[in-house]
Amino acid sequence: MLDLSPLGLAEPPFSLSPDPRFFFLSAQHRTALAKITYTAEQRQGLSVVYGDIGVGKTTIARRIYQIYNDDPAYEAAYMPMPIFPSEFQFLKAICSEFGLPPKRSKYAQIELLNAYLVDIWEQGKNTVVIIDEAQSLVGQQFELIRQMLNFESNSQKLIQIILIGQNELRNKLRLKRSLQSRIATRSTIEPLDMQDTRNMINFRVMVAGRQEPLFTEDAFQLIYDHSKGMPRDVCVIGLNVLPLALINGVNIIDADLVQQAIAEIGED
Ligand SMILES: Nc1ncnc2c1ncn2[C@@H]1O[C@H](COP(=O)(O)OP(=O)(O)OP(=O)(O)O)[C@@H](O)[C@H]1O
Ligand SMILES: [Mg+2]
Known part of the structure; x- marks a missing residue:
């Protein structure tokens, strides 16, 4: 692995995997998280998050899962890729996340899930299902979600469902x-503004071990102009500029180096 220590970094700051440790809480991420957790905690059933490709949806999905998976008052399931041939398969996959066995019929499977949810509710606990890439769901699978939202006590939903997907x-x-x-x-995640683009970069650099900024102000501006604040594009530029900084033996990255990285990315 590339030795980043000359830049004061203990690990790569711009990994493209949605690692919750590197999750930067911008104002809009905070708002989205507040809406989602409110819906789950008040047992209001369904919260939906929309956003363009690479805006940070999966990062949020993982963060929510982490919150509820760590909380003993919750049973949480995370479905990263809900591509199933039928709603029965989809239902079985959800059940399996809760350790429930497959049943012969959809009806029996629904009954099993319902009994499980009542049991969890009677224990004073709550159940959350987080479905990423929800734009892949089709027809009857949406109907299944509607059916699951019908599981309720007198005043509360027994299952909280978070759908996260592209604008489609x-x-x-x-x-x-x-x-x-x-x-x-419902929440829509928008790209970051200039200030949050800078803040996100500084945050990630800090988590990776470096306290002082890694980029000049002109470099930040160029990253923003080029990425339009799309977090994945910001990270791709960061990822590509680090080796250039090491080769050039610099300790702070300026706009010229960022320009070189952008040119390399643009060659694809
Ligand atoms: N709030 C954030 N803080 C730090 N990094 C972020 C944030 N949001 C997104 N990123 C970074 O941007 C990249 C893309 O994020 P993510 O995979 O979550 O996007 P996505 O919206 O799920 O994309 P896709 O539409 O392709 O599924 C990742 O490298 C992730 O680490
Ligand atoms: Mg994603």
């Missing part, structure tokens, strides 16, 4: 009126 999910939900009308809270 919005269009799909528009066509599923009965599900759309059940959305308790």
